[in-house]
Amino acid sequence: MPKVLIVGGAGYIGSHTNKLFSHSGFKTVVFDNLSTGYRRLARWGEFFKGDLANAADLARCFKKHRFDSVMHFSAFAYVGESVTDPAKYYVNNVANTINLLNAMRAAGVNKFIFSSSCAVYGAPASLPMRETLPFNPVSPYGRTKKMVEEILADYSAAYGLKYAALRYFNAAGADPDGETGEVHNPETHLIPLVLDAAAGLRKEIKVFGGNYPTPDGTCVRDYIHVADLAQAHLRALRYLGKGGASGGFNLGNGKGFSVLEVIKTAEDVTGRKIRVKMAPRRPGDPPALVGSAARARRILGWRPVRFKLETIIADAWKWHLKRSQAPF
Ligand code: UDP
Numbered sequence: 001m002p003k004v005l006i007v008g009g010a011g012y013i014g015s016h017t018n019k020l021f022s023h024s025g026f027k028t029v030v031f032d033n034l035s036t037g038y039r040r041l042a043r044w045g046e047f048f049k050g051d052l053a054n055a056a057d058l059a060r061c062f063k064k065h066r067f068d069s070v071m072h073f074s075a076f077a078y079v080g081e082s083v084t085d086p087a088k089y090y091v092n093n094v095a096n097t098i099n100l101l102n103a104m105r106a107a108g109v110n111k112f113i114f115s116s117s118c119a120v121y122g123a124p125a126s127l128p129m130r131e132t133l134p135f136n137p138v139s140p141y142g143r144t145k146k147m148v149e150e151i152l153a154d155y156s157a158a159y160g161l162k163y164a165a166l167r168y169f170n171a172a173g174a175d176p177d178g179e180t181g182e183v184h185n186p187e188t189h190l191i192p193l194v195l196d197a198a199a200g201l202r203k204e205i206k207v208f209g210g211n212y213p214t215p216d217g218t219c220v221r222d223y224i225h226v227a228d229l230a231q232a233h234l235r236a237l238r239y240l241g242k243g244g245a246s247g248g249f250n251l252g253n254g255k256g257f258s259v260l261e262v263i264k265t266a267e268d269v270t271g272r273k274i275r276v277k278m279a280p281r282r283p284g285d286p287p288a289l290v291g292s293a294a295r296a297r298r299i300l301g302w303r304p305v306r307f308k309l310e311t312i313i314a315d316a317w318k319w320h321l322k323r324s325q326a327p328f
Pocket of ligand 1: 079188189191193207221282
């Protein structure tokens with residue numbers, strides 16, 4: 001059985017990917033320092049508590065296991081925080097990723113799936129966004145993802161690293177079986193906050209900006225189910241295993257929803273009324289981000305299956321209800 005190292009496998013997207021891989025003929029080892037992840041979410045395969053900042057932890061892990069490939073989910077991902085504390089982002093998202101890549105080199109592991117982001121493109125003038133757009137990030141967070149992609153290209157050219165940089169749009173939803181889901185502390189993402197409001201855990205949802213150049217004035221995003229993201233990792237790894245060329249792939253549904261549309265759909269799914277309060281814009285938010293995943297479809301053969309916004313929110317709601325019975 002091929003063995004895959006899942007760095008950050010105790011987090012949101014990593015835990016879903018761990019589940020999928022461990023059910024798809026892989027042995028998985030989660031490497032996580034549990035700074036933002038949860039041991040309870042790393043429930044498939046083996047667990048190795050370690051920190052990417054500590055080269056000795058990495059060396060021990062690579063000595064203990066012979067990996068065929070590595071996936072890397074352990075980045076900080078709050079755009080606003082990256083503006084106020086860029087050092088935290090450059091150290092963890094860039095320097096620590098270099099530690100990981102160097103540990104892979106030392107161990108002779110050369111297949112790598114990287115969690116990149118549509119944030120590498122910044123605020124594009126035209127939609128949908130394709131991989132041919134130039135990198136033009138508008139936040140330190142986006143710049144960390146751009147930098148790592150550039151490092152990957154250089155490592156690939158010089159050392160033969162085979163990689164796929166998967167540029168997620170807005171990850172959302174939860175495991176359809178309810179075995180894992182989104183747990184952020186603090187939570188800043190729209191859908192879990194909207195569901196908090198639906199559940200009465202917060203009195204309202206603040207809508208950040210009502211005067212954007214979009215059909216209803218609120219920001220438009222491309223929400224993609226986390227289980228579909230996990231599937232893309234499986235496809236990408238098989239593609240690299242067959243000798244596919246390294247590169248970047250957008251992962252989105254190609255359809256955008258406004259903040260108000262998300263709230264309306266959440267009301268329909270939950271059957272609850274959600275109080276809305278208009279609020280000022282959040283700094284750094286582009287008006288609309290919608291991705292074309294045509295390249296991932298064509299080259300990886302990836303197709304989202306849980307693409308309906310109702311399905312994404314219904315799965316998130318199921319997880320939300322389960323979590324509120326047994327809080328983290
Ligand atoms: N948003 C909002 N209220 C909130 C949280 C988010 O209006 O309490 C908006 C945010 O401005 C953005 C969209 O919802 O336009 C998605 O934000 P999220 O933080 O979920 O993801 P991001 O697009 O920042 O990756």
